[in-house]
Amino acid sequence: MPDNSSNVQQVTGIRETISDVEEELIIGRTEETQEIVATLCESITPENKTTILPIYGIGGIGKTTLAQLVFNDSRFTGYSRVWIHVSQNLDLNKIGNSIISQLSDESHVTSKQIISKKVKELFAGKKILIVLDDMWETNPRTLKELKAMLRPVVSSMVAVIVTTRDEAIAREICRAAEPYKLDTLTDKLCWKIIKQQTAFKDRSDKQQLKRVGKEIAAKCGGVALAAQSLGYTLKGKTSDEWESVRDNYIWNLSTSADPSSIDHEVLASLLLSYSRMPDWLKLCFSYCAVFPKGHNIAKHYLIHQWIALGFIEPSKMFDTMQLCEKYVTQLLGMSFLEYSKTFLVLILTQHTVAKKYYYKTK
Ligand SMILES: Nc1ncnc2c1ncn2[C@@H]1O[C@H](COP(=O)(O)OP(=O)(O)O)[C@@H](O)[C@H]1O
Ligand SMILES: [Mg+2]
Numbered sequence: 001m002p003d004n005s006s007n008v009q010q011v012t013g014i015r016e017t018i019s020d021v022e023e024e025l026i027i028g029r030t031e032e033t034q035e036i037v038a039t040l041c042e043s044i045t046p047e048n049k050t051t052i053l054p055i056y057g058i059g060g061i062g063k064t065t066l067a068q069l070v071f072n073d074s075r076f077t078g079y080s081r082v083w084i085h086v087s088q089n090l091d092l093n094k095i096g097n098s099i100i101s102q103l104s105d106e107s108h109v110t111s112k113q114i115i116s117k118k119v120k121e122l123f124a125g126k127k128i129l130i131v132l133d134d135m136w137e138t139n140p141r142t143l144k145e146l147k148a149m150l151r152p153v154v155s156s157m158v159a160v161i162v163t164t165r166d167e168a169i170a171r172e173i174c175r176a177a178e179p180y181k182l183d184t185l186t187d188k189l190c191w192k193i194i195k196q197q198t199a200f201k202d203r204s205d206k207q208q209l210k211r212v213g214k215e216i217a218a219k220c221g222g223v224a225l226a227a228q229s230l231g232y233t234l235k236g237k238t239s240d241e242w243e244s245v246r247d248n249y250i251w252n253l254s255t256s257a258d259p260s261s262i263d264h265e266v267l268a269s270l271l272l273s274y275s276r277m278p279d280w281l282k283l284c285f286s287y288c289a290v291f292p293k294g295h296n297i298a299k300h301y302l303i304h305q306w307i308a309l310g311f312i313e314p315s316k317m318f319d320t321m322q323l324c325e326k327y328v329t330q331l332l333g334m335s336f337l338e339y340s341k342t343f344l345v346l347i348l349t350q351h352t353v354a355k356k357y358y359y360k361t362k
Helices: 030-043 063-071 092-103 112-123 140-150 167-173 187-197 206-218 224-234 239-246 262-275 279-290 299-308 320-333 351-361
Strands: 050-056 080-087 127-135 157-164 296-298 337-340 345-348
Touching: 030 050, 030 063, 030 157, 050 063, 050 140, 050 167, 063 127, 063 157, 080 092, 092 112, 092 127, 092 140, 112 140, 140 167, 157 167, 187 206, 187 224, 206 224, 206 239, 224 239, 224 262, 279 299, 279 320, 279 351, 296 299, 299 320, 320 337
Parallel strands: 050 157, 080 127, 127 157
Antiparallel strands: 296 345, 337 345
């Protein structure tokens, strides 16, 4: 495999998430948002100045989205708010600096001691809401240090939301209270997501598609990401194609140790999205497996690689660059790539799927 390290932007914010959310595109989750906002507001009082609420659940279920909804809730308008994408490597200095830069004009502080002092100064007299999104850290000592950094000073109140896939991390970060387990969406809500993604209301064959669509939704296992990705795949497709997605053999493949698990459903739905891609798009996507897992990929670099490798068939309608832009948009639509607005880079979210096919398509 080629060494891409010099060509790939090495930015620490891997799968960077941000606090912005297009609320009108979010289906359901109103009750969950209200419940979390209420729990946070009730538990934070002048007597109890700090509260940590971990939210856990499997990947793609909507933890980040829920945290965004809470973060933007009107009841937190009086709070100073900080959004931190933690990801796989928890770096206390990075978290401290992120707090400092979001609460003040100051940018980079290097000494740990000064970071800690500065954070406390910035907390003083304020009500703070901090989201630590996508935590993977398991080391109790590091988690303890993190909590020490977030401890409020005399005149402040600090509410912290932590999202994680791992229940054990959720329990470790806050031993005092029960963490919030985010449940899967109902099949009905997954169907709503698919309808939204496919612009279902504008279709003339609604009656014909409804039953098949609902059956496909039920196969998403209540995972928003699966519904979103499949919905994108089904957009503009005929009812025959919808049926063939529903009846596809991939649903029955044993892709995980326990084929009845939700992980299986998610992977199957993503593999299905993959299997419906045109060949050239499959090639472009599976090529992304050459980048190390979680790496931030500079878009222009990826595009030039596709072109140099001859993946892009010339077309009469679009020039090569336009085609490449279209492919990137399609991969983003299926949630196979994510776009980090902060760093203008692409992140391959479905590394396992890409790798699975990399050697086959070459
Ligand atoms: N309730 C929802 N309605 C519509 N789309 C959703 C919903 N929840 C999540 N999504 C979408 O599904 C994808 C995965 O959600 P995300 O919050 O990133 O999951 P997680 O953080 O649990 O991995 C995102 O693209 C998000 O926009
Ligand atoms: Mg997330």
